[in-house]
Amino acid sequence: MKAIQVAKPGDADCLALVDIEKPTVQAGTVLVKNKYAGVNYIDTYIRSGLYPVSMPTLLGREGSGVIEQVGQGVTGFNVGDRVAFLTVNNSYAEYSVVSTSKLIKLPDDVPFDVGAACLLQGLTALTLVTRSYKVKKGDIVLVHAAAGGTGRILVQLCKHYGATVIGTTSTEEKAEIARQSGADHIILYSKESVPDRVREITGGKMVNVVFDGVGKSTFNGSFDSLARCGYLVSFGNASGKVPPIEINILSRGNIVLQRPMLNDYIATQEEFDDAANTLMSLISEKKVEINICKVFDLANAVDAHKYIEARLSTGKVLIKI
Ligand code: NDP
Numbered sequence: 114m115k116a117i118q119v120a121k122p123g124d125a126d127c128l129a130l131v132d133i134e135k136p137t138v139q140a141g142t143v144l145v146k147n148k149y150a151g152v153n154y155i156d157t158y159i160r161s162g163l164y165p166v167s168m169p170t171l172l173g174r175e176g177s178g179v180i181e182q183v184g185q186g187v188t189g190f191n192v193g194d195r196v197a198f199l200t201v202n203n204s205y206a207e208y209s210v211v212s213t214s215k216l217i218k219l220p221d222d223v224p225f226d227v228g229a230a231c232l233l234q235g236l237t238a239l240t241l242v243t244r245s246y247k248v249k250k251g252d253i254v255l256v257h258a259a260a261g262g263t264g265r266i267l268v269q270l271c272k273h274y275g276a277t278v279i280g281t282t283s284t285e286e287k288a289e290i291a292r293q294s295g296a297d298h299i300i301l302y303s304k305e306s307v308p309d310r311v312r313e314i315t316g317g318k319m320v321n322v323v324f325d326g327v328g329k330s331t332f333n334g335s336f337d338s339l340a341r342c343g344y345l346v347s348f349g350n351a352s353g354k355v356p357p358i359e360i361n362i363l364s365r366g367n368i369v370l371q372r373p374m375l376n377d378y379i380a381t382q383e384e385f386d387d388a389a390n391t392l393m394s395l396i397s398e399k400k401v402e403i404n405i406c407k408v409f410d411l412a413n414a415v416d417a418h419k420y421i422e423a424r425l426s427t428g429k430v431l432i433k434i
Contacts, residue, residue, distance in 0.1 A: 114132070114133060114134070114135045114206060114207040114208050115130060115131070115132060115206070115207050115411060115412075116130075116131060116133050116171050116203075116205060116206035116207065117129065117130060117131075117171065117172055117173075117205035117206070117411065117414045118131045118133070118169050118170070118171055118172075119159070119160050119168060119169060119170050119171075119172060120168060120169045121168050121169075122160065122161055122162030122165075122168070123160070123161070123162075124161070125157075125160070125415050125416075125418035125419045125422065126415060127160065128160065128172070128414045128415045128418060130411065130412050130414070133206075135207075135208050136203075136208060136209070136210040137210070138182045138183070138184040138210055139184050139210065140184050140185040140186050140187075141184055141185075141186055141187060141212060141213060141214075142184045142187070142210050142211060142212050142213065143180045143181075143182065143183050143184060143187060143190055143196075143210070143211060143213060143216065144180070144181045144182040144183075144184075144208055144209075144210050145176070145178040145179065145180055145181065145196060145198065145208065145209050145210075145211055146178050146179050146181045146207070146208055147176045147177070147178040147204060147206065147207060147208065147209055147434040148176075148177050148178045148179070148225040148226075148229065148433075148434060149176060149177050149178075149225055149226050149228070149229035149230070149408075149431045149432065149433055149434060150173045150175065150176040150204040150205045150206075150229060150411075150431065150432040150434060151173070151174070151175040151176065151204070151229045151230055151232070151233055151234075151429060151430075151431060151432075152173075152409075152414075152417045152418070152421060152429075152430040152431065152432060153174055153175070153233050153234070153262075154326075154349060154350075154351060154421065155174055155233075156172050156173060156174065156205075156418070157418055157421065157422060158350070159172060159202060160172065160418065163350070163354070166202065170202050171202050171203045171205065171206060172202055172203075172204075172205045172414075173200070173202060173203060173204030173205040173206070173209075173432075174199060174200060174201065174202065174204065174233055175197070175198065175199050175200065175204055175229060175232045175233045176197070176198060176200065176204035176209060176229050176434075177195075177196065177197040177198070177219065177225045177226075177228035177229035178195075178196065178209075178225070178434070179193060179194070179195055179196070180192055180193060180194045180196055181208070187213055189213070190213055190216065190218070194218055195218065195219040195225070195228070196216055196217065196218055196219060196228075197216075197217055197219055197223075197228035197229060197231070197232055198211040198215055198216045198217070198232070199215040199232050199233060199236075199379075200212070200215065204229075205411065205414055205432055206411075206434070207411075207434055214382055214385065215379070215385060217232075217386075217389045217390075217393065219393075220393055220397055222397055223393065223396060223397065226405055226408070226431060227396065227403050227405070229431055230403050230405050230429035230431055231392060231393075231396060231403045231429075232389065232392070233375070234262045234263040234266055234429065235266055235392045235396075235401070235403065236375055236378075236379060236388050236389065236392060237263055237348065237375045238263050238266035238267045238270055239266075239270060239388055239391060239392050239395075240373070240375060240378035240379070240388060241267065241324055241346055241348060241373065242267065242270045242271060242274060242324075244373075244378050245324075245344070245346045245348075245371050245373050246321075246322040246344040246346055246371075248270070248271050248274040248275075248276050248322065249274060249275060249276070250274070250275030250276070251275065251276070252271075252274075252275070252276040252277070252321045252322065253276065253277045253279065253315055253318065253319075253320045253321055253340075254271045254276045254277070254278050254279070254320060254321065254322050254323075254324070255279045255280075255281070255307075255311060255320045255322070255323040255324070255335070255338055256268050256271065256278060256279070256280050256281070256296070256323075256324050257280075257281045257302070257323070257324065257325045257326060257327045257331050257335070258281065258282070258326055258327050258351060259278075259280025259281060259282055259287075259291035259294070259296050259299070260280070260282045260287035260288070260290040260291040260294075260427045261326070261351075261426060261427070261428075262404075262406075262426060262428055262429050262430070263326055263349075264280065264291070264294075264326070265290070265291070265294040265404055265427075265428055266401060266403070267324050268280055268291060268294040268295050268296050269294055269295055269400070269401050269402065270395075270401065271295075272295040273395070273400055273401070277297050277298075278295060278296045278297050278298075279296070279297065279298045279299075279300060279310075279311060279314055279315075279320065280292075280296035280298070280299050280300070281299070281300045281301075281302040281307060281331070282299060282301065282302070283301070283302065283303040283424065284301070284303070285301070287427060288301065290427045294402075294404075298314045300314075302331065302334070306334070307331070307334035307335070307337075307338055308334055308337035308338045311338040318340055319338055319339055319340040319343065320338055320339060320340060320343060321339075321340055321343055321344065322339075322343060322344040322345075322346060323335040323338055323339060323343070323344070323345050323346065324346050324348065325345065325346065325347045325348065325349075326348050326349030326351055327349065327351045327352050328347065328349055328350040328351060328352050328353055328354060328355050329350065329352045329353035329354060329355055329356070330352035330353070331352065332347065332355045332358075335347070336362070336368065339366060339368055340366070341366045341367060342366065342367045342368075342369075343366065343368055343369070344368075344369045344370075344371065345368055345369070345370045345371070346371050346373065347370065347371065347372050348371075348372070348373055348374075358370075403428075403429060404427070404428030404429065405428055405429045405431060406426055406427045406428035406429060406430060407420060407425075407426065407430050407431070408430075408431045408432070408433050409430070409431070409432050409433070410432070410433055411432055411433070411434055414432055417430050417432055
Protein backbone atom coordinates (compact mmCIF):
# COMPACT_ATOMS: atom_id res chain seq x y z
CA MET A 114 0.00 0.00 0.00
CA LYS A 115 1.02 3.64 -0.33
CA ALA A 116 1.86 5.58 2.82
CA ILE A 117 3.78 8.64 3.98
CA GLN A 118 6.96 7.87 5.89
CA VAL A 119 9.55 9.90 7.79
CA ALA A 120 13.03 8.33 7.75
CA LYS A 121 14.64 10.88 10.09
CA PRO A 122 13.43 14.10 11.74
CA GLY A 123 13.41 17.19 9.57
CA ASP A 124 11.34 19.83 7.81
CA ALA A 125 8.26 19.11 5.69
CA ASP A 126 10.36 17.97 2.72
CA CYS A 127 11.39 14.85 4.65
CA LEU A 128 7.89 13.36 4.14
CA ALA A 129 8.22 10.58 1.54
CA LEU A 130 5.54 8.61 -0.31
CA VAL A 131 6.55 4.94 -0.01
CA ASP A 132 5.20 1.50 -0.94
CA ILE A 133 4.99 -0.71 2.14
CA GLU A 134 3.22 -3.91 3.07
CA LYS A 135 -0.48 -3.63 3.92
CA PRO A 136 -0.78 -4.05 7.73
CA THR A 137 -2.43 -7.12 9.19
CA VAL A 138 -5.25 -7.03 11.67
CA GLN A 139 -4.53 -8.04 15.30
CA ALA A 140 -6.82 -9.09 18.14
CA GLY A 141 -8.88 -6.12 19.35
CA THR A 142 -8.20 -4.12 16.19
CA VAL A 143 -9.78 -3.55 12.80
CA LEU A 144 -8.30 -2.90 9.37
CA VAL A 145 -9.71 0.31 7.88
CA LYS A 146 -9.55 1.21 4.19
CA ASN A 147 -9.00 4.93 4.65
CA LYS A 148 -10.91 7.70 2.89
CA TYR A 149 -9.32 10.70 4.64
CA ALA A 150 -6.60 11.41 7.20
CA GLY A 151 -6.66 14.49 9.42
CA VAL A 152 -3.53 16.65 9.51
CA ASN A 153 -2.61 17.95 12.95
CA TYR A 154 0.11 20.05 14.53
CA ILE A 155 1.26 16.98 16.45
CA ASP A 156 2.20 15.37 13.10
CA THR A 157 4.65 18.23 12.53
CA TYR A 158 6.07 17.83 16.07
CA ILE A 159 6.69 14.12 15.39
CA ARG A 160 8.13 14.81 11.95
CA SER A 161 10.47 17.53 13.30
CA GLY A 162 11.59 15.55 16.36
CA LEU A 163 9.99 17.92 18.94
CA TYR A 164 8.09 14.84 20.17
CA PRO A 165 10.70 12.06 19.66
CA VAL A 166 9.60 8.64 18.28
CA SER A 167 11.63 5.80 16.80
CA MET A 168 12.35 6.26 13.09
CA PRO A 169 11.41 5.45 10.38
CA THR A 170 7.81 6.21 11.26
CA LEU A 171 4.47 6.59 9.52
CA LEU A 172 2.37 9.62 10.43
CA GLY A 173 -1.23 10.58 11.20
CA ARG A 174 -3.31 10.50 14.39
CA GLU A 175 -6.83 10.35 12.93
CA GLY A 176 -8.78 9.25 9.90
CA SER A 177 -11.99 7.86 8.50
CA GLY A 178 -12.90 5.00 6.19
CA VAL A 179 -14.60 1.63 5.92
CA ILE A 180 -13.78 -1.45 7.99
CA GLU A 181 -12.31 -4.14 5.73
CA GLN A 182 -11.36 -6.76 8.31
CA VAL A 183 -12.16 -7.35 11.97
CA GLY A 184 -9.66 -8.84 14.46
CA GLN A 185 -10.30 -11.59 16.99
CA GLY A 186 -12.45 -10.65 19.96
CA VAL A 187 -13.86 -7.50 18.37
CA THR A 188 -17.51 -6.88 19.15
CA GLY A 189 -19.74 -4.03 18.06
CA PHE A 190 -17.92 -3.34 14.77
CA ASN A 191 -18.39 -5.17 11.45
CA VAL A 192 -16.91 -5.30 7.97
CA GLY A 193 -18.43 -2.47 5.92
CA ASP A 194 -19.01 -0.08 8.86
CA ARG A 195 -18.27 3.59 8.17
CA VAL A 196 -15.95 4.73 10.94
CA ALA A 197 -13.70 7.50 12.25
CA PHE A 198 -10.76 6.83 14.54
CA LEU A 199 -7.90 8.21 16.58
CA THR A 200 -4.66 6.29 16.17
CA VAL A 201 -0.91 6.55 16.67
CA ASN A 202 1.07 7.63 13.62
CA ASN A 203 -0.44 5.53 10.81
CA SER A 204 -3.36 7.28 9.09
CA TYR A 205 -1.47 8.96 6.20
CA ALA A 206 -1.82 5.61 4.42
CA GLU A 207 -4.20 3.60 2.27
CA TYR A 208 -4.93 1.23 5.17
CA SER A 209 -4.62 1.54 8.95
CA VAL A 210 -4.91 -1.06 11.67
CA VAL A 211 -6.60 0.72 14.56
CA SER A 212 -7.68 -0.20 18.06
CA THR A 213 -11.43 -0.40 18.66
CA SER A 214 -10.88 1.63 21.84
CA LYS A 215 -10.62 4.87 19.82
CA LEU A 216 -13.04 3.97 17.04
CA ILE A 217 -16.54 5.34 16.43
CA LYS A 218 -19.22 4.51 13.85
CA LEU A 219 -20.11 7.53 11.80
CA PRO A 220 -23.76 8.58 11.98
CA ASP A 221 -25.41 8.47 8.50
CA ASP A 222 -25.50 12.27 8.32
CA VAL A 223 -21.77 12.69 9.02
CA PRO A 224 -19.71 12.33 5.82
CA PHE A 225 -16.21 10.79 5.71
CA ASP A 226 -14.41 14.14 5.43
CA VAL A 227 -16.13 15.55 8.52
CA GLY A 228 -15.50 12.23 10.32
CA ALA A 229 -11.75 12.46 9.70
CA ALA A 230 -11.75 16.17 10.54
CA CYS A 231 -13.63 16.20 13.82
CA LEU A 232 -12.10 13.84 16.35
CA LEU A 233 -8.70 15.21 17.34
CA GLN A 234 -9.43 18.93 17.32
CA GLY A 235 -13.08 18.43 18.31
CA LEU A 236 -12.40 16.17 21.29
CA THR A 237 -9.55 18.45 22.36
CA ALA A 238 -11.82 21.50 22.31
CA LEU A 239 -14.66 19.62 24.03
CA THR A 240 -12.50 18.23 26.85
CA LEU A 241 -10.79 21.60 27.36
CA VAL A 242 -14.11 23.39 27.94
CA THR A 243 -15.68 20.60 30.00
CA ARG A 244 -12.73 19.21 31.99
CA SER A 245 -9.73 21.58 32.02
CA TYR A 246 -12.08 24.42 32.90
CA LYS A 247 -15.85 23.97 32.89
CA VAL A 248 -17.03 26.93 30.83
CA LYS A 249 -20.33 28.31 32.07
CA LYS A 250 -22.82 31.11 31.46
CA GLY A 251 -21.36 34.49 32.36
CA ASP A 252 -17.69 33.53 31.91
CA ILE A 253 -15.37 35.67 29.83
CA VAL A 254 -13.03 33.46 27.85
CA LEU A 255 -9.91 34.22 25.79
CA VAL A 256 -9.22 31.83 22.88
CA HIS A 257 -5.90 32.23 21.06
CA ALA A 258 -5.64 31.43 17.33
CA ALA A 259 -9.44 31.66 17.22
CA ALA A 260 -9.54 31.14 13.44
CA GLY A 261 -7.53 27.90 13.66
CA GLY A 262 -8.92 24.37 13.63
CA THR A 263 -9.13 23.84 17.38
CA GLY A 264 -9.75 27.57 17.93
CA ARG A 265 -12.91 27.69 15.81
CA ILE A 266 -14.40 24.73 17.65
CA LEU A 267 -13.40 26.23 21.03
CA VAL A 268 -15.14 29.49 20.13
CA GLN A 269 -18.35 27.66 19.14
CA LEU A 270 -18.35 25.51 22.29
CA CYS A 271 -17.67 28.45 24.63
CA LYS A 272 -20.60 30.31 23.03
CA HIS A 273 -22.73 27.16 23.31
CA TYR A 274 -22.01 26.99 27.06
CA GLY A 275 -22.93 30.67 27.52
CA ALA A 276 -19.60 32.53 27.68
CA THR A 277 -18.47 35.81 26.14
CA VAL A 278 -15.58 35.00 23.82
CA ILE A 279 -12.56 37.14 23.05
CA GLY A 280 -10.51 35.62 20.24
CA THR A 281 -7.04 36.44 18.96
CA THR A 282 -5.90 36.19 15.33
CA SER A 283 -2.90 37.41 13.36
CA THR A 284 -4.82 39.07 10.49
CA GLU A 285 -8.08 40.89 9.73
CA GLU A 286 -9.14 38.08 7.36
CA LYS A 287 -8.77 35.55 10.16
CA ALA A 288 -10.58 37.94 12.53
CA GLU A 289 -13.62 37.79 10.25
CA ILE A 290 -13.48 33.98 10.22
CA ALA A 291 -13.31 33.87 14.03
CA ARG A 292 -16.30 36.26 14.20
CA GLN A 293 -18.25 33.93 11.89
CA SER A 294 -17.54 31.11 14.37
CA GLY A 295 -19.08 33.27 17.12
CA ALA A 296 -16.28 35.32 18.71
CA ASP A 297 -17.71 38.47 20.33
CA HIS A 298 -14.45 40.45 20.28
CA ILE A 299 -11.20 40.04 18.37
CA ILE A 300 -7.69 41.12 19.32
CA LEU A 301 -5.12 41.29 16.51
CA TYR A 302 -2.28 39.86 18.59
CA SER A 303 0.24 40.54 15.87
CA LYS A 304 -0.27 44.28 16.44
CA GLU A 305 -2.09 44.84 19.75
CA SER A 306 -1.17 44.14 23.38
CA VAL A 307 -3.44 41.28 24.48
CA PRO A 308 -3.69 42.21 28.21
CA ASP A 309 -4.29 45.91 27.39
CA ARG A 310 -7.11 45.07 24.96
CA VAL A 311 -8.59 42.49 27.37
CA ARG A 312 -8.63 45.16 30.09
CA GLU A 313 -10.39 47.56 27.71
CA ILE A 314 -12.96 45.01 26.46
CA THR A 315 -13.81 43.66 29.92
CA GLY A 316 -13.81 47.04 31.71
CA GLY A 317 -10.95 45.81 33.91
CA LYS A 318 -12.55 42.48 34.92
CA MET A 319 -10.12 40.42 32.79
CA VAL A 320 -10.91 36.81 31.77
CA ASN A 321 -11.81 33.70 33.75
CA VAL A 322 -9.87 31.35 31.48
CA VAL A 323 -7.42 31.47 28.60
CA PHE A 324 -7.23 28.56 26.14
CA ASP A 325 -3.73 28.92 24.69
CA GLY A 326 -2.58 26.55 21.94
CA VAL A 327 0.01 28.99 20.61
CA GLY A 328 2.50 28.56 23.46
CA LYS A 329 5.79 30.39 23.55
CA SER A 330 4.76 33.71 21.98
CA THR A 331 1.48 34.12 23.90
CA PHE A 332 2.18 32.66 27.36
CA ASN A 333 3.07 35.91 29.18
CA GLY A 334 0.17 37.83 27.61
CA SER A 335 -2.20 35.02 28.56
CA PHE A 336 -1.04 35.16 32.16
CA ASP A 337 -1.46 38.94 32.33
CA SER A 338 -5.01 38.73 30.89
CA LEU A 339 -6.41 36.62 33.72
CA ALA A 340 -8.79 37.70 36.46
CA ARG A 341 -8.06 36.69 40.07
CA CYS A 342 -8.34 32.88 40.45
CA GLY A 343 -8.27 32.52 36.66
CA TYR A 344 -7.24 29.41 34.69
CA LEU A 345 -4.44 29.38 32.14
CA VAL A 346 -4.93 26.27 30.01
CA SER A 347 -1.78 25.97 27.89
CA PHE A 348 -2.43 23.12 25.45
CA GLY A 349 -0.06 23.55 22.51
CA ASN A 350 3.16 24.81 20.97
CA ALA A 351 2.24 26.27 17.57
CA SER A 352 4.82 29.07 18.10
CA GLY A 353 7.26 26.91 20.10
CA LYS A 354 7.48 25.33 23.53
CA VAL A 355 6.73 27.52 26.59
CA PRO A 356 10.03 28.04 28.50
CA PRO A 357 10.24 26.74 32.10
CA ILE A 358 8.37 28.92 34.57
CA GLU A 359 8.94 29.93 38.19
CA ILE A 360 6.07 28.40 40.23
CA ASN A 361 5.74 31.49 42.45
CA ILE A 362 4.29 33.52 39.57
CA LEU A 363 1.04 31.60 40.14
CA SER A 364 0.59 33.35 43.50
CA ARG A 365 -0.06 36.59 41.63
CA GLY A 366 -3.86 36.18 41.65
CA ASN A 367 -4.00 32.47 42.64
CA ILE A 368 -3.77 31.36 39.05
CA VAL A 369 -4.37 27.72 38.05
CA LEU A 370 -2.00 26.59 35.29
CA GLN A 371 -2.63 23.42 33.27
CA ARG A 372 -0.81 21.71 30.39
CA PRO A 373 -3.40 19.08 29.32
CA MET A 374 -3.12 16.44 26.58
CA LEU A 375 -6.23 14.96 24.99
CA ASN A 376 -5.16 11.35 25.56
CA ASP A 377 -5.45 11.61 29.33
CA TYR A 378 -9.02 12.89 29.07
CA ILE A 379 -10.11 9.94 26.90
CA ALA A 380 -7.98 7.18 28.44
CA THR A 381 -10.86 4.88 29.44
CA GLN A 382 -13.45 3.45 27.06
CA GLU A 383 -16.20 5.25 28.96
CA GLU A 384 -14.39 8.60 28.69
CA PHE A 385 -13.75 8.18 24.95
CA ASP A 386 -17.29 6.99 24.18
CA ASP A 387 -18.89 9.79 26.23
CA ALA A 388 -16.80 12.51 24.61
CA ALA A 389 -17.02 11.12 21.06
CA ASN A 390 -20.80 10.61 21.26
CA THR A 391 -21.31 14.11 22.69
CA LEU A 392 -19.21 15.56 19.88
CA MET A 393 -21.10 13.62 17.18
CA SER A 394 -24.42 14.82 18.63
CA LEU A 395 -23.24 18.44 18.68
CA ILE A 396 -22.23 18.06 15.01
CA SER A 397 -25.44 16.27 13.96
CA GLU A 398 -27.55 18.91 15.78
CA LYS A 399 -25.53 21.64 13.99
CA LYS A 400 -24.44 23.15 17.30
CA VAL A 401 -20.82 22.71 16.19
CA GLU A 402 -19.66 23.14 12.63
CA ILE A 403 -16.45 21.42 11.52
CA ASN A 404 -14.75 23.68 8.99
CA ILE A 405 -12.59 21.91 6.43
CA CYS A 406 -10.30 24.53 4.90
CA LYS A 407 -8.10 22.50 2.54
CA VAL A 408 -7.76 18.94 1.20
CA PHE A 409 -4.45 17.58 -0.17
CA ASP A 410 -3.75 14.30 -1.99
CA LEU A 411 -1.67 11.69 -0.16
CA ALA A 412 1.23 12.30 -2.56
CA ASN A 413 1.18 16.00 -1.56
CA ALA A 414 1.41 15.52 2.22
CA VAL A 415 4.55 17.71 2.13
CA ASP A 416 2.37 20.65 1.03
CA ALA A 417 -0.16 19.94 3.79
CA HIS A 418 2.58 20.31 6.43
CA LYS A 419 3.96 23.44 4.76
CA TYR A 420 0.43 24.87 4.66
CA ILE A 421 -0.24 24.56 8.39
CA GLU A 422 3.28 25.64 9.35
CA ALA A 423 2.87 28.79 7.20
CA ARG A 424 -0.20 29.67 9.36
CA LEU A 425 -2.51 29.40 6.35
CA SER A 426 -5.07 27.03 7.88
CA THR A 427 -8.44 28.36 9.04
CA GLY A 428 -10.00 25.07 10.05
CA LYS A 429 -9.17 21.45 9.33
CA VAL A 430 -6.59 20.31 6.80
CA LEU A 431 -7.22 16.84 5.38
CA ILE A 432 -5.37 14.33 3.23
CA LYS A 433 -7.58 12.47 0.75
CA ILE A 434 -6.46 8.89 0.43
P1 NDP B 1 -4.38 25.71 14.14
O1 NDP B 1 -5.26 25.48 12.97
O2 NDP B 1 -4.92 26.49 15.28
O3 NDP B 1 -3.07 26.41 13.67
C1 NDP B 1 -2.23 27.03 14.61
C2 NDP B 1 -2.45 28.53 14.63
O4 NDP B 1 -1.60 29.08 15.61
C3 NDP B 1 -2.06 29.22 13.34
O5 NDP B 1 -3.05 29.20 12.35
C4 NDP B 1 -1.77 30.63 13.83
O6 NDP B 1 -2.96 31.42 13.84
C5 NDP B 1 -1.32 30.41 15.28
N1 NDP B 1 0.11 30.69 15.44
C6 NDP B 1 0.63 31.64 16.23
N2 NDP B 1 1.95 31.67 16.14
C7 NDP B 1 2.30 30.72 15.25
C8 NDP B 1 3.55 30.30 14.73
N3 NDP B 1 4.70 30.86 15.11
N4 NDP B 1 3.55 29.30 13.83
C9 NDP B 1 2.41 28.73 13.44
N5 NDP B 1 1.19 29.09 13.91
C10 NDP B 1 1.14 30.09 14.81
O7 NDP B 1 -3.81 24.31 14.65
P2 NDP B 1 -4.56 23.18 15.48
O8 NDP B 1 -5.94 23.59 15.79
O9 NDP B 1 -4.34 21.90 14.82
O10 NDP B 1 -3.70 23.14 16.83
C11 NDP B 1 -3.67 24.27 17.67
C12 NDP B 1 -2.78 23.95 18.84
O11 NDP B 1 -3.43 22.98 19.63
C13 NDP B 1 -1.43 23.38 18.46
O12 NDP B 1 -0.45 23.94 19.29
C14 NDP B 1 -1.59 21.91 18.77
O13 NDP B 1 -0.39 21.28 19.10
C15 NDP B 1 -2.50 21.97 19.96
N6 NDP B 1 -3.23 20.72 20.23
C16 NDP B 1 -3.04 20.15 21.45
C17 NDP B 1 -3.70 19.00 21.80
C18 NDP B 1 -3.53 18.44 23.16
O14 NDP B 1 -3.94 17.31 23.41
N7 NDP B 1 -2.92 19.17 24.08
C19 NDP B 1 -4.53 18.29 20.83
C20 NDP B 1 -4.74 19.02 19.58
C21 NDP B 1 -4.08 20.18 19.30
P3 NDP B 1 -2.81 33.02 13.65
O15 NDP B 1 -2.23 33.21 12.28
O16 NDP B 1 -4.17 33.57 13.82
O17 NDP B 1 -1.83 33.47 14.69
